[in-house]
Structures are given as C-alpha cells and as structure tokens.
Amino acid sequence: MNILIVGTGYVGTTTGLVFCEMGHQVTGLDIDEQKLKSLQSGKLYFYEPGLDELLSKHLQERNITFTSDIENAIKENDIIFICVGTPQGEDGSADLKYVKTVTESIGKYMDKYKVIVNKSTVPVGTAELVTNWIKEKQETFIPFDVVSNPEFLREGSALHDALNPDRIVIGSVSKKARNIMKELYKNFHCPIVETDSKSSELIKYAANAFLALKISYINELARLCKTLDIHIDGISEGIGYDKRIGHSFLKAGIGFGGSCFPKDVSALLYTAKKSNHRLTILEAAKEVNETQPIHFIQMVKSRLGELKGKSIAILGISFKANTDDTRESPAFRIIDGLLAEQAYVTCYDPKAKIGNQKVIQQNNIEDTLRNCDAVIICTEWEEFQLTEWEKHKSLMKSSVIFDGRNILEKSKMNEIGYEYYNI
Ligand SMILES: NC(=O)C1=CN([C@@H]2O[C@H](COP(=O)(O)OP(=O)(O)OC[C@H]3O[C@@H](n4cnc5c(N)ncnc54)[C@H](O)[C@@H]3O)[C@@H](O)[C@H]2O)C=CC1
Numbered sequence: 264m265n266i267l268i269v270g271t272g273y274v275g276t277t278t279g280l281v282f283c284e285m286g287h288q289v290t291g292l293d294i295d296e297q298k299l300k301s302l303q304s305g306k307l308y309f310y311e312p313g314l315d316e317l318l319s320k321h322l323q324e325r326n327i328t329f330t331s332d333i334e335n336a337i338k339e340n341d342i343i344f345i346c347v348g349t350p351q352g353e354d355g356s357a358d359l360k361y362v363k364t365v366t367e368s369i370g371k372y373m374d375k376y377k378v379i380v381n382k383s384t385v386p387v388g389t390a391e392l393v394t395n396w397i398k399e400k401q402e403t404f405i406p407f408d409v410v411s412n413p414e415f416l417r418e419g420s421a422l423h424d425a426l427n428p429d430r431i432v433i434g435s436v437s438k439k440a441r442n443i444m445k446e447l448y449k450n451f452h453c454p455i456v457e458t459d460s461k462s463s464e465l466i467k468y469a470a471n472a473f474l475a476l477k478i479s480y481i482n483e484l485a486r487l488c489k490t491l492d493i494h495i496d497g498i499s500e501g502i503g504y505d506k507r508i509g510h511s512f513l514k515a516g517i518g519f520g521g522s523c524f525p526k527d528v529s530a531l532l533y534t535a536k537k538s539n540h541r542l543t544i545l546e547a548a549k550e551v552n553e554t555q556p557i558h559f560i561q562m563v564k565s566r567l568g569e570l571k572g573k574s575i576a577i578l579g580i581s582f583k584a585n586t587d588d589t590r591e592s593p594a595f596r597i598i599d600g601l602l603a604e605q606a607y608v609t610c611y612d613p614k615a616k617i618g619n620q621k622v623i624q625q626n627n628i629e630d631t632l633r634n635c636d637a638v639i640i641c642t643e644w645e646e647f648q649l650t651e652w653e654k655h656k657s658l659m660k661s662s663v664i665f666d667g668r669n670i671l672e673k674s675k676m677n678e679i680g681y682e683y684y685n686i
C-alpha cells in the first residue's frame with residue numbers, strides 16, 4: 264500500500280520505516296526542509312538506535328522518499344498518517360494547531376477516498392474535529408474515514424517497540440477503514456483492539472498516565488524509604504515479582520520527563536476538568552513529579568551546604584538513556600536549581616546538547632569531573648555505569664556522588680572511596 268506519513272519526527276520516521284519493513288511504499292512529508300534534506304541524504308537528524316541503518320536500507324531500495332510537496336503527497340497516497348507534534352498549550356491542554364493545519368490541507372487537496380489516521384497523541388474528540396476540519400475545506404464531498412491509531416513506542420527503543428508492539432489500537436466506526444488498517448498491520452503478531460475513536464484516543468492517555476502513576480508512586484515511596492533507611496530498589500524488586508504489579512516503570516529517580524508523560528498527564532487532567540471531573544490520583548502523581556527534583560537538590564544541599572561557588576558535575580542531560588532528546592528533561596530541573604543557588608555547572612552527555620550558556624558542556628566524563636565538588640548522575644546512560652570510577656577519584660576535588668538514577672552500587676562505590684548518595 265502507499266502510505267503518507269505527515270511529520271517526520273521520532274514517531275513519523277520510525278512508523279514510516281517500520282511500514283517499509285512490512286513491504287509498503289512510504290512518503291515522508293514535513294514542513295522542515297532541513298530535516299527533509301537530512302533524511303533524504305540518509306542521515307537521521309536525531310539519535311535513535313538502529314534507525315539510521317534502516318533509513319539507509321530503505322532509501323537505497325527506494326521504499327521511502329521525503330517531500331515537502333503536500334498537494335501531490337496527499338493526491339498520491341490513500342492512507343495518510345498524521346504524526347505531527349501535539350505540544351502542551353498554556354492551559355495544559357493539547358495544542359492541536361499542527362493537526363488542524365495538516366487536516367485542512369488534506370480536505371483541500373484530496374481527490375478520492377482516503378483513510379486519515381491520527382497517530383499523534385490527541386485528546387478525546389479529535390477524530391470528530393478532524394472530520395469537520397476536512398469537510399470544511401472540501402469543495403465537493405469526497406468520502407473519507409478518520410481512524411485513531413495511537414503510538415506506544417518509547418524513545419531509545421523506538422524501532423524495537425514499533426516492530427514488536429504489545430497491542431495495536433484501531434479506533435473508528437467505519438468497518439471499511441478498520442479492515443484497511445488491519446490489512447496494513449497483518450504481519451504484526453499482537454492483539455488488535457478494535458474500538459471507536461474516542462475510546463482509542465483515551466486508551467493512549469490512560470496508558471501514559473498509568474505509567475506516570477507507577478513512577479510517581481515509587482518516587483514518593485522512595486522518600487519514605489530514605490527516612491526509614493531502606494533501599495527503594497529492593498522494594499521495587501520485591502513487589503515487582505507479583506505479576507499483577509510487574510517490574511517495569513518502578514525505577515525510582517529524579518522524576519519522569521520527555522516530550523510525552525508531562526504533557527499527556529496535563530492534557531488528561533485538562534480533559535477531566537473540562538468534563539467537571541477530577542483525577543485526584545493523577546494530580547498527586549504530577550505533584551510528586553514536580554517536587555522530585557526539589558527533594559533531590561535538598562539532599563545535595565544537606566550534604567554540601569551552601570551551593571554558591573561550588574562546582575558541580577552533571578552526568579547526563581537527556582530525559583532518559585539512549586536518546587539525545589532533552590525535552591522536559593528532569594536533568595534541566597536539577598541544573599536550574601543548582602544555577603539558582605549560584606553553583607558552577609559542567610555537564611557531559613554521550614548524545615545530547617545542553618544549549619545553556621551558563622553551563623559548560625564537556626566531551627567526556629574525565630573533563631567534566633575535573634576539580635568538581637560533587638558529581639550528580641541525572642541520566643542512566645550505561646557509560647556512566649561502566650566508566651572507571653576508581654580512576655576518576657583523583658580528578659575530583661571531593662569524591663562525592665549523588666546518583667539520581669540509582670545506577671551505581673553503594674557498597675562498591677564506598678569501597679573505592681566515594682561518598683555515595685542515591686534515591
Ligand atoms: N516521541 C515519542 O516517543 C512519542 C510521541 N508520540 C506522539 O506523537 C506525536 C509526534 O511526536 P514526535 O514524533 O515526538 O514529534 P516531533 O516534534 O519529533 O515531530 C513532529 C514533526 O511534525 C512536523 N510538522 C509540524 N507541522 C507540520 C505540517 N503542517 N506538515 C508536515 N509536518 C509538520 C515537524 O516539523 C516535526 O518534524 C505527538 O503527538 C506525540 O505526543 C506518541 C508516542 C511516542
């Protein structure tokens with residue numbers, strides 16, 4: 264089948280390449296010429312393991328092309344996946360301006376039946392809005408169907424997740440559209456949830472919010488553990504063996520970040536509020552997440568005292584390991600907190616760039632640790648686990664580590680002479 268992917272970001276590029284793997288012909292459309300140029304030349308403009316190779320392969324085999332010509336792209340493809348951003352608006356709601364622009368163009372240029380698929384994370388009722396936006400732009404009525412087909416991939420393991428989904432959700436009242444979608448996904452071996460578009464839209468938010476709840480629960484429990492002198496990781500392990508609970512998303516840390524959890528939690532809270540409901544449990548999870556970096560900085564201060572003039576090394580600025588994405592990274596909340604206390608901050612990340620003039624970014628761990636009063640680990644990159652900590656000790660003014668991701672072993676670090684604090 265001929266598939267058009269609108270928006271060649273993390274989700275769009277991954278989705279497009281996965282459909283190439285399934286034997287479909289894909290066109291990637293974007294308004295950002297720089298991104299298109301990079302992708303067309305076989306270079307991914309963001310870091311995502313495994314995607315580069317797949318891009319080269321499918322460009323070479325001519326299974327994928329990239330364009331900014333929206334009119335022809337819409338005319339030439341029968342299935343259109345909308346993968347544009349849905350950022351957080353000022354009031355917490357999801358801002359649909361990019362989705363609206365795209366769907367208006369679809370209405371304007373479509374010349375025969377199309378299936379329009381919302382893969383972007385969009386609030387309940389968006390499929391209906393999209394239908395209206397398209398109709399408003401059509402000069403004469405041309406049939407089409409709108410489908411909600413949310414994406415559940417994670418950055419850092421996007422390719423693996425998109426190739427091996429736990430489930431595929433297809434939301435539409437149209438049987439014809441659902442059948443086309445099922446045909447498209449026929450080579451995937453996972454349950455397919457067929458439902459209406461509103462349920463499908465809510466499934467996406469409910470899933471992200473539930474995972475966010477798990478993280479905030481364990482982070483809040485970690486605060487109690489600190490007082491009780493119990494290690495939170497042992498608690499996660501102990502409860503995780505219960506199949507009803509599971510081990511995933513129970514890793515305590517400096518809080519969840521990224522381009523999705525924070526905005527999707529806010530958007531779901533907004534949806535509830537608009538319907539005169541409160542999701543109090545989610546409100547609490549949001550609050551725990553917002554205060555988690557503050558608790559962490561408090562721990563740093565209670566050991567180091569006044570931070571003014573102190574030199575702090577930060578390891579990791581991406582919102583999680585294996586990505587260069589720093590959107591809503593909790594590392595930035597820590598860095599901002601340190602800068603507000605007038606500390607000097609130096610950082611290192613294997614892939615991400617800081618873009619903050621007040622912070623010096625180094626190219627390796629050694630230069631980052633040189634003469635620092637303490638080091639804070641903000642991202643769980645494997646490199647920080649495997650690095651030769653014993654050697655680094657002599658570089659630091661004082662060998663104090665605050666491990667915001669609990670990736671090092673306290674007893675081992677103490678043994679080699681570090682003062683070690685974790686979550
Ligand atoms: N990043 C992730 O891991 C996941 C994201 N999502 C959702 O998927 C959506 C996309 O997320 P990302 O890929 O991270 O966004 P992104 O910001 O990386 O990419 C969005 C792309 O859309 C393009 N765009 C904007 N307006 C356009 C237009 N009118 N025509 C063509 N292209 C246009 C932008 O230039 C950009 O390249 C969001 O709703 C997000 O919540 C869902 C699951 C995972």
Ligand SMILES: O=C(O)[C@H]1O[C@H](OP(=O)(O)OP(=O)(O)OC[C@H]2O[C@@H](n3ccc(=O)[nH]c3=O)[C@H](O)[C@@H]2O)[C@H](O)[C@@H](O)[C@@H]1O
Nearest residue numbers: 414415416417418512513514516518519520521523582583
């Ligand atoms: O809608 C989305 O965009 C995506 O959001 C998340 O994926 P992602 O944000 O890429 O990354 P996660 O692995 O979920 O991590 C999110 C944040 O939670 C933190 N986290 C995660 C797990 C954990 O146990 N503890 C923890 O602090 C991470 O460090 C990170 O800051 C979801 O996991 C995906 O299923 C979803 O598709």
